[in-house]
Amino acid sequence: MPATLHDSFVPPAITMLGNIKVWLDKAAAQGNEAALLEARLAPDMHPLSRQIQMASDAAKGAAARMTGADAPSMPDTEASFAELKARCDKTIAYLQSIDADAFNAGASRDIVLTFPNGAGIRFDSAERFLNGFALPNFYFHAAMTYGLLRQQGIDVGKADFLMHLAPFMFAPPQPA
Secondary structure, rough: OOOOOHHHHHHHHHHHHHHHHHHHHHHHOOHHHHHHOOOOOOOOOOOOOHHHHHHHHHHHHHHHHOOOOOOOOOOOOOOHHHHHHHHHHHHHHHHHHHOOOHHHHHHOOOOEOOOOOEEEEEEEOOOHHHHHHHHHHHHHHHHHHHHHHHOOOOOOOHHHHHHHHHHHOOOOOOOO
């Protein structure tokens, strides 16, 4: 059975938001929370806290656009790991509430993004929107979160980024 647009976006976004929560737990145990929240890879880059907010916005915004609904409002006021984890939980709950049929029904919808500066992008199909913008944008902010934590000395590795694969892992064959 081929994967649907819902299958390609919603479960992976839920999984990665859950992974981010675990990374924040590791960061809380290993680092200075206030300094980490403001960490940036470059001076013109958003800090860690904003990267997580933007991952949340990307996930809920994509789901709302696909269903023709309004995304839940989440002011960007989180100032602690606990608040950022709560935002991830709210985003996950919203994504879990999305009806897969309603999401998939948006496949032929034109998607228009308008940015605060007035510029925008028009996608002639929801599939192009999801594959060309929504997924890459979501994973960009998730990867920046991971990269910032690594750069700040938090002990996270590739296994943490892909921790959702643990149930599928098996032991390599042992030499005879």
